[in-house]
Amino acid sequence: MPTGVNQAVIAIWITIGLSVAAALINRWIGEISSGEFMWYIIVYAILCVFPYKLSKGSNPARWVYAIFFAVSILFMLGGVSSDMPKADWIVSIITLPIEIFIIYRLFQAEASLWFKQH
Incomplete structure (x- = not known):
């Protein structure tokens, strides 16, 4: 796996961990319900x-991740x-x-070549 893909994974x-921490804080302070x-x-x-599939070289996972990122930006x-x-x-x-x-690391030339080989 290229270094850039490893860094992205x-x-x-890290982003998933931060999001879980935010959910815990939100629940703890009562901003969200148990449900x-x-x-x-x-x-x-x-x-x-996503990190699992990306580490295995899944090109579709790379594109779906990028689309989810773009959609989340549009929502924001x-x-x-x-x-x-x-x-x-x-x-x-x-x-x-x-x-x-x-996104930058997943779509660099080295990473793109690696994903195409898998």
Whole structure:
């Protein structure tokens, strides 16, 4: 696996970890209900598929991840994030440059060549 892809995978794990921490904080301070908290955890568990599949060289996972990133940016720009709990908003701001780094590393020439070979 190219270094850039490895860095992207590690960064994805970091963003998932930060998101889980935000969900815990939101639940702890009462910003979200137990049901909402469980929904968050289920979604984050599903997102764990991405770093796994990317580390195995899945080109479709790379493209789906990039599409999810683009859609999340559109939602943020569209104002959907204004209803987000405070910890989620803070984590979104923190992870935005990390997500840009991830996309950059996943689509560098070396990474693209590696994904095409798998």
